Structures are given as structure tokens and as C-alpha cells.
Amino acid sequence: xxxxxxxxxSIVQFLRDQTHCGTLNSDEQESLEVAIQCLETTFKISSSxxxxxxxxxxxxIFLNALLKNDNLTIPETSPxxxxxxxxxxxxxxxxxxxxxENYRCAVECYTKAIDLDLRxxxxxxxxxxxxxxxxxxxxxxxxxERAIGIDPTYSKAYGRMGLALTAMNKYPEAxxxxxxxxVLDPENDTYKSNLKIAEQKQKEATSPIAAGLGFDMASxxxxxxxxxxxxxxxQNQQVQQLMSGMMSNAVGGPAAGxxxxxxxxxxxxxxxxxxxxxxxxxPELIEQLRNHIRSRSFSGSAEEHS
Numbered sequence: 001x002x003x004x005x006x007x008x009x010s011i012v013q014f015l016r017d018q019t020h021c022g023t024l025n026s027d028e029q030e031s032l033e034v035a036i037q038c039l040e041t042t043f044k045i046s047s048s049x050x051x052x053x054x055x056x057x058x059x060x061i062f063l064n065a066l067l068k069n070d071n072l073t074i075p076e077t078s079p080x081x082x083x084x085x086x087x088x089x090x091x092x093x094x095x096x097x098x099x100x101e102n103y104r105c106a107v108e109c110y111t112k113a114i115d116l117d118l119r120x121x122x123x124x125x126x127x128x129x130x131x132x133x134x135x136x137x138x139x140x141x142x143x144x145e146r147a148i149g150i151d152p153t154y155s156k157a158y159g160r161m162g163l164a165l166t167a168m169n170k171y172p173e174a175x176x177x178x179x180x181x182x183v184l185d186p187e188n189d190t191y192k193s194n195l196k197i198a199e200q201k202q203k204e205a206t207s208p209i210a211a212g213l214g215f216d217m218a219s220x221x222x223x224x225x226x227x228x229x230x231x232x233x234x235q236n237q238q239v240q241q242l243m244s245g246m247m248s249n250a251v252g253g254p255a256a257g258x259x260x261x262x263x264x265x266x267x268x269x270x271x272x273x274x275x276x277x278x279x280x281x282x283p284e285l286i287e288q289l290r291n292h293i294r295s296r297s298f299s300g301s302a303e304e305h306s
Contacts, residue, residue: 008043009052010061012036016047017057017170020205057173079117087116091123095305098130106130121151122306128160129305132167140164155184156306159191162198171202 018024019032040046054061079087094109110127117123128143144161147154158181165174178195185191 005043005045005049006052006054008039009045009049010054010058012039012045012047013053014058015039020169078119083116087113087120087123090116091126091306094126094130098126098133098305101133103130103133107134119150121147121154121157124150125154125157125160126305128157128164132160132164135167137164137168141168153184155181155188155191158184159188159194162191162194166194166198166201169201169205171198171205174198175202 015032015036019029019036024032045052090109090113094106094113097103097106097109107127107130110123110130113120113123114127124143124147128140128147131137131140131143141161141164144157144164147157148161151157158177162174162177162181165171165177175195175198178191178198181191182188182195
């Protein structure tokens with residue numbers, strides 16, 4: 001088995017994950033799909049070649065390599081007592097900024113603490129939490145990896161990695177990290193809750209209805225901004241016709257006697273029209289709603305920082 005084929009298979013897996021992350025526009029999505037086809041053709045591989053898979057995702061291998069490289073820059077000498085004391089002060093300042101929801105200042109404080117004491121896993125983990133609050137999930141995962149590299153028994157780093165990965169829609173990886181956190185801290189209710197949420201989101205991500213709508217309608221329906229936009233979209237004639245036809249079938253129309261399959265199809269079609277109209281009218285609102293849902297989908301928003 002050639003190393004090149006296994007590497008190409010891992011790259012294709014990574015690219016496929018990116019197509020499912022929900023952050024790409026149609027042109028970017030198409031470009032990735034073309035790249036996947038080119039790699040599969042060139043290296044004569046396909047998604048069914050599971051024997052080519054490696055134990056770790058490509059991103060995890062890459063982050064581990066970066067971590068090892070970073071460790072080479074850590075000085076052999078320990079920080080001075082004065083540096084340790086100042087670093088702790090900066091960490092506490094960062095924690096206060098987190099409580100005040102001043103996340104950018106928190107990142108700055110944790111970064112200064114890291115500069116003084118590169119060996120402290122807590123500083124990286126706390127900075128990861130601040131990055132996540134700012135939506136900088138890639139930076140958050142890098143900091144969690146560094147914290148884990150320094151202290152592999154630090155359960156909070158695994159938990160925060162799981163949160164960042166879930167926000168990136170990388171549910172299988174998130175589930176793995178939440179499970180690792182629970183191995184280290186089996187009684188932690190926050191990890192248990194977030195694991196269940198990630199598992200549920202993974203199920204929803206594979207649901208054909210969820211894929212058709214493109215976002216979590218159950219979460220959006222309670223948002224006042226979404227309700228206002230929905231009222232406007234319902235004035236669209238095509239949506240009204242779809243809903244009218246579906247209701248007619250439900251009360252005894254021509255398809256009512258064949259198990260209601262027409263109703264289900266109409267519901268999915270109406271949902272797709274509904275989502276498309278909202279996306280066309282106000283794409284910025286949809287992005288805000290997605291970020292709103294991500295920030296409130298997990299337990300531990302008021303967690304204490306170390």
C-alpha cells in the first residue's frame with residue numbers, strides 16, 4: 001500500500017469535511033468537489049477505500065506536528081518566580097475580562113501570560129475559550145492542542161476542543177474529544193451534556209430534511225428576528241401556493257389516501273423554498289442566527305476559568 005495513496009485519501013477526507021462545514025459559497029463548494037475528483041482520478045482512490053484511512057484526521061496530524069515544532073522553541077530554563085507571578089496576574093485579569101464578556105482583552109492578557117510562561121497549559125486553554133467566544137475556532141483548537149501537549153491529563157482542554165469542533169460542525173471529532181474529557185473527569189455534567197448535544201447534531205447533520213433546509217429550524221423558530229423575517233417570507237406567492245396545496249391534501253385531497261407521502265414532499269419543498277427566500281432577502285441575518293445558535297447550543301457558557 002503506497003504512502004502516497006494514504007496521504008491522498010486523507011487529503012480527500014479533509015476536503016470532504018470542508019464541503020460539509022456550511023461556510024462555503026457555491027463556487028467554493030464546486031471548486032473543492034473538482035479538487036476531490038482530480039485527486040481520486042490521479043491516485044486511483046475512492047471513498048470506499050476504507051483500508052487507506054489513517055487513525056487520526058489530517059487536521060489532528062497537522063496540529064500535532066505544529067505542536068512538536070512549537071515545543072522546540074520552548075526554552076530549557078524555567079521562567080523566573082517574578083515571571084510566574086506576573087503571568088498569574090495577567091491570567092486573572094484575563095478571567096475578569098471573560099466575566100465582563102470583553103473577550104479581545106482576555107485574549108491579549110492570556111497571550112502576555114503565555115509569553116512569560118510557555119509551559120502553563122491553563123493559559124492556552126483559557127485563551128482557547130476566549131477565541132471560541134470571538135468565533136475564532138481554528139485558533140481555539142490550536143490552543144487546546146498546545147494545552148493537551150503540555151498536560152495530556154487536562155480534561156478541560158479536551159472539553160473546550162470539543163466545543164470548538166462542534167461549532168465548526170466537525171461533530172465526529174468533537175464527540176471523540178468530549179469522550180476523552182469524560183475519561184479524565186467521568187462525573188462532569190457539562191461534558192456529558194455537550195457530548196449528547198454533539199451526538200444529536202451529528203444525527204441531524206445526516207438527516208435528509210436537515211440537509212435540505214440548511215440550518216436548524218427548531219432553534220431558529222424561537223428567535224424574534226427569525227419570526228419577523230418569516231412573516232415577510234410567507235407573503236411570497238410560491239410559498240403560499242406550496243403551503244395551500246399541502247393543507248388541501250391534509251384535509252382529504254387527492255393524495256390523502258396514499259399514506260401522506262405527498263404531504264411530506266410538500267413540507268420539504270416548502271421548507272426549502274422558505275430557507276431560500278430568507279437567504280436571498282437577508283443573508284447577514286442568517287449568519288447572525290447561526291452564530292447565535294452556536295453560542296447558545298452548549299453547556300458551560302458560564303463556566304469558571306482556571
